[in-house]
Amino acid sequence: NAGVTQTPKFRILKIGQSMTLQCTQDMNHNYMYWYRQDPGMGLKLIYYSVGAGITDKGEVPNGYNVSRSTTEDFPLRLELAAPSQTSVYFCASSYALPGLNQPQHFGDGTRLSIL
Amino acid sequence: KQEVTQIPAALSVPEGENLVLNCSFTDSAIYNLQWFRQDPGKGLTSLLLIQSSQREQTSGRLNASLDKSSGRSTLYIAASQPGDSATYLCAVSRETSGSRLTFGEGTQLTVNP
Numbered sequence: 001n002a003g004v005t006q007t008p009k010f011r012i013l014k015i016g017q018s019m020t021l022q023c024t025q026d027m028n029h030n031y032m033y034w035y036r037q038d039p040g041m042g043l044k045l046i047y048y049s050v051g052a053g054i055t056d057k058g059e060v061p062n063g064y065n066v067s068r069s070t071t072e073d074f075p076l077r078l079e080l081a082a083p084s085q086t087s088v089y090f091c092a093s094s095y096a097l098p099g100l101n102q103p104q105h106f107g108d109g110t111r112l113s114i115l
Numbered sequence: 116k117q118e119v120t121q122i123p124a125a126l127s128v129p130e131g132e133n134l135v136l137n138c139s140f141t142d143s144a145i146y147n148l149q150w151f152r153q154d155p156g157k158g159l160t161s162l163l164l165i166q167s168s169q170r171e172q173t174s175g176r177l178n179a180s181l182d183k184s185s186g187r188s189t190l191y192i193a194a195s196q197p198g199d200s201a202t203y204l205c206a207v208s209r210e211t212s213g214s215r216l217t218f219g220e221g222t223q224l225t226v227n228p
Contacts, residue, residue, distance in 0.1 A: 040220065042221060043159075043204070043218045059217075092159075103149060104149075104161065106158030108157055108158045109157070
């Protein structure tokens with residue numbers, strides 16, 4: 001039972017570098033999400049997707065981009081890494097229909113440091 | 116803008132004690148409220164989901180209540196065990212899909228043997 005898989009688990013970037021955080025789910029969920037969690041804080045939604053080809057901004061989208069070409073994959077891209085993007089990034093997925101909401105399933109996170 | 120607050124930020128109790136974690140939200144127009152558990156270095160695990168039309172949900176030793184009009188939820192843990200030590204987060208959603216969750220900052224619970 002893989003669930004939601006995130007890679008890499010850890011990464012250190014230099015300011016200005018770019019990278020893609022990978023996320024894949026094997027539960028055939030239609031919704032997928034990217035969150036960031038800063039130390040001692042709750043999670044904040046970066047982007048989400050309601051299905052392949054459809055993405056939308058969350059609460060803190062600046063500095064990030066996403067794409068959803070398949071149901072399974074939802075990569076998050078940082079184009080010009082900044083120290084403020086040092087955080088733990090969580091990907092999640094859920095199955096949702098109007099009037100039917102299921103809990104979100106989370107990956108184990110990617111710990112990203114930008115120096 | 117929805118804001119979610121959890122009190123206390125940290126709680127330490129002896130094993131066997133019953134305890135209550137609190138969650139409050141500023142906008143009562145929610146569709147559901149969820150409680151999650153987060154272990155160190157791990158992602159979140161959903162514990163309970165309460166629809167806005169419900170007053171409570173139970174799972175084993177856990178009971179979550181919801182008072183939408185007052186903007187409050189509580190998570191009751193009975194007969195706490197050291198394995199319950201974790202951070203507990205609550206989150207609310209305005210959407211019928213349950214997406215776009217707004218999270219509180221969490222309560223870090225330590226249960227001492």
